[in-house]
Amino acid sequence: MTMMNEYTGFITLFRKECLRFLKVIGQTIFSPLISSTLYLLIFGVNLADKITSQNGVNYLMFIIPGLIAMGLINNAFQNSTSSIIISKFHGDFQDLKIAPLSTSSIVWAYALAATFRGVIIGVAVAMVGELFYWVEYDQFLPISNLFLLFLYILLGGVTFGFLGLSVAIYAKNFDQVSAVSTFILLPLIYLGGVFFSIETMAPIWKFLSQFNPLLYLINGIRYSFLGVSDFGPELTLPLSIGFMFLTYGIAWLSVKRGTYSRF
Amino acid sequence: MNKIVKNILEVNQLHKNYGDFTALNEVSISARKGEILGLLGPNGAGKTTFISILTGLIAPTRGSASLFGLDIQKHALKVRQQVGLVPQEIVNHGFFTINQVLEFQSGYYGIRNNQKHIDYLLERLALTEHKNKLVSELSGGMRRRLLIAKALVHSPSLLLLDEPTAGVDVDLRNTLWDFVRDLNRQNVTVLLTTHYLQEAEELCDRIAVLHHGTLISLDNTQEMIKNLTDREVKIKLASSTPWPGMPAGLEIEDKTIKCRIAHGDAIGKLLTKLKIPMEQLEDITISEGNLEEAFVNLLQQHRNKPQ
Numbered sequence: 001m002t003m004m005n006e007y008t009g010f011i012t013l014f015r016k017e018c019l020r021f022l023k024v025i026g027q028t029i030f031s032p033l034i035s036s037t038l039y040l041l042i043f044g045v046n047l048a049d050k051i052t053s054q055n056g057v058n059y060l061m062f063i064i065p066g067l068i069a070m071g072l073i074n075n076a077f078q079n080s081t082s083s084i085i086i087s088k089f090h091g092d093f094q095d096l097k098i099a100p101l102s103t104s105s106i107v108w109a110y111a112l113a114a115t116f117r118g119v120i121i122g123v124a125v126a127m128v129g130e131l132f133y134w135v136e137y138d139q140f141l142p143i144s145n146l147f148l149l150f151l152y153i154l155l156g157g158v159t160f161g162f163l164g165l166s167v168a169i170y171a172k173n174f175d176q177v178s179a180v181s182t183f184i185l186l187p188l189i190y191l192g193g194v195f196f197s198i199e200t201m202a203p204i205w206k207f208l209s210q211f212n213p214l215l216y217l218i219n220g221i222r223y224s225f226l227g228v229s230d231f232g233p234e235l236t237l238p239l240s241i242g243f244m245f246l247t248y249g250i251a252w253l254s255v256k257r258g259t260y261s262r263f
Numbered sequence: 264m265n266k267i268v269k270n271i272l273e274v275n276q277l278h279k280n281y282g283d284f285t286a287l288n289e290v291s292i293s294a295r296k297g298e299i300l301g302l303l304g305p306n307g308a309g310k311t312t313f314i315s316i317l318t319g320l321i322a323p324t325r326g327s328a329s330l331f332g333l334d335i336q337k338h339a340l341k342v343r344q345q346v347g348l349v350p351q352e353i354v355n356h357g358f359f360t361i362n363q364v365l366e367f368q369s370g371y372y373g374i375r376n377n378q379k380h381i382d383y384l385l386e387r388l389a390l391t392e393h394k395n396k397l398v399s400e401l402s403g404g405m406r407r408r409l410l411i412a413k414a415l416v417h418s419p420s421l422l423l424l425d426e427p428t429a430g431v432d433v434d435l436r437n438t439l440w441d442f443v444r445d446l447n448r449q450n451v452t453v454l455l456t457t458h459y460l461q462e463a464e465e466l467c468d469r470i471a472v473l474h475h476g477t478l479i480s481l482d483n484t485q486e487m488i489k490n491l492t493d494r495e496v497k498i499k500l501a502s503s504t505p506w507p508g509m510p511a512g513l514e515i516e517d518k519t520i521k522c523r524i525a526h527g528d529a530i531g532k533l534l535t536k537l538k539i540p541m542e543q544l545e546d547i548t549i550s551e552g553n554l555e556e557a558f559v560n561l562l563q564q565h566r567n568k569p570q
């Protein structure tokens with residue numbers, strides 16, 4: 001087993017995973033893009049004047065980075081889970097266990113393919129958001145720190161690629177996966193500051209929100225886009241990086257110990 | 264066999280429990296380089312469990328297994344590089360064509376640009392005309408052949424075949440076995456399970472039999488048949504008329520007598536016992552036992568044995 005073999009195995013799996021979601025681009029890219037566009041249109045454009053400004057910026061500005069983060073997180077997570085669940089149905093998931101692929105190759109291949117899909121969505125949402133902004137205010141919204149934005153997007157994609165991988169490996173069927181996404185992931189996203197600043201929340205919710213790791217990622221993305229957010233990068237970046245390492249550990253153990261057998 | 268030949272497969276007291284249920288019970292088997300070893304047993308005997316442990320798909324409860332002299336758990340990746348598996352269950356692949364599936368499979372084993380070998384495999388498995396089809400567009404037998412191609416993209420030195428011919432038509436079954444023989448001549452060691460015992464008899468050098476997770480026999484194919492079956496002797500007579508000295512209770516049916524003798528016994532002894540007059544004797548045919556009989560007898564013995 002040489003390094004070269006290892007690399008070829010990793011690249012092959014990464015390529016396969018990307019090709020997979022690109023083959024069903026309607027479901028994997030266009031459909032989430034349409035729902036983000038509707039959110040932008042309804043809240044950011046139609047209701048913007050009726051919603052009080054958050055973090056001192058108007059509401060369209062506020063939700064563009066929020067929706068980028070939401071699209072990224074949701075799609076990165078779903079890319080890993082649906083690919084693996086379908087693969088378990090087909091029975092080809094066990095090919096990975098039989099082949100000489102190392103645990104870290106499998107983990108990274110899935111996470112980076114998930115990130116790739118998340119980034120495509122994120123960039124597309126940003127473009128649609130900019131378009132609406134231009135229509136409304138006759139100018140584009142400048143990005144405050146492009147480098148930092150990409151860093152957070154990579155962190156978010158990889159982290160939720162890892163998490164999706166872990167959940168899907170342990171899931172016994174599709175229902176368990178959707179339970180995790182509906183009852184855990186979705187509330188954490190919605191309460192993590194996509195649509196509002198936690199400053200607007202009642203103290204008890206504000207307190208509880210501090211334990212939501214998504215809050216820091218979403219605020220990181222908002223800060224790098226707008227230059228304002230509930231928390232600065234000195235807090236959100238280390239926490240997001242820490243969370244990424246934690247989920248990597250979970251994913252690594254899942255791939256190492258989890259079941260590959262078909263449903 | 265001399266000692267220099269290394270055991271490609273060495274399994275020691277391999278044990279697998281599913282909860283309270285024992286799927287494999289302290290099984291020890293070894294296979295020599297270049298042999299074809301048959302793994303037989305009724306449904307649920309533990310064959311697939313055994314093979315799945317060798318490929319790392321499931322972990323044994325205890326016991327050890329090494330392939331090519333390397334422990335399968337400590338040197339998992341090195342071992343996997345040299346093993347090809349044809350799983351019992353048909354695998355589907357959703358979005359990808361046959362050729363893509365084989366390209367990906369090559370990639371997993373670290374091989375780029377494997378098209379030449381892929382084309383060769385497609386040709387040998389009569390899949391060339393289907394290479395651009397989706398897996399879902401193939402018939403069951405074609406899918407099984409694809410599984411075989413997938414197992415061979417990296418030219419493994421040990422091939423594990425878990426019922427590779429189930430659902431494959433007669434013609435292709437024969438071509439398939441020819442292919443397996445060819446591979447075996449190129450020094451590929453083969454472990455195969457099948458419920459077609461005639462195929463196992465023709466192909467396998469040795470046969471291991473599992474029964475309720477326990478290894479109940481491991482022997483040379485011919486030895487096993489000899490030890491577990493009788494020879495059937497059919498004696499054709501000129502007429503059905505009884506002769507003086509004919510043993511009581513001997514049945515003549517359609518001018519024929521059927522007798523069974525053990526492999527060690529001489530025909531002469533039987534004929535002396537029957538005292539058939541020479542002019543009555545028209546023809547004698549002897550059929551040797553086959554693996555199927557041996558297998559049935561073996562299981563019979565084990566069923567009768569008190570547990």
Ligand SMILES: Nc1ncnc2c1ncn2[C@@H]1O[C@H](COP(=O)(O)OP(=O)(O)OP(=O)(O)O)[C@@H](O)[C@H]1O
Pocket residue numbers: 281284286304305306307308309310311312313351
């Ligand atoms: N995941 C599992 N959980 C519980 N029991 C299992 C599991 N997998 C297999 N078994 C049991 O272990 C036994 C051996 O199964 P295995 O698949 O190895 O049989 P087999 O010899 O391959 O049979 P067949 O000829 O039908 O393919 C069976 O009784 C089966 O019910």
Ligand SMILES: [Mg+2]
Pocket residue numbers: 310311312351425
């Ligand atoms: Mg089986």
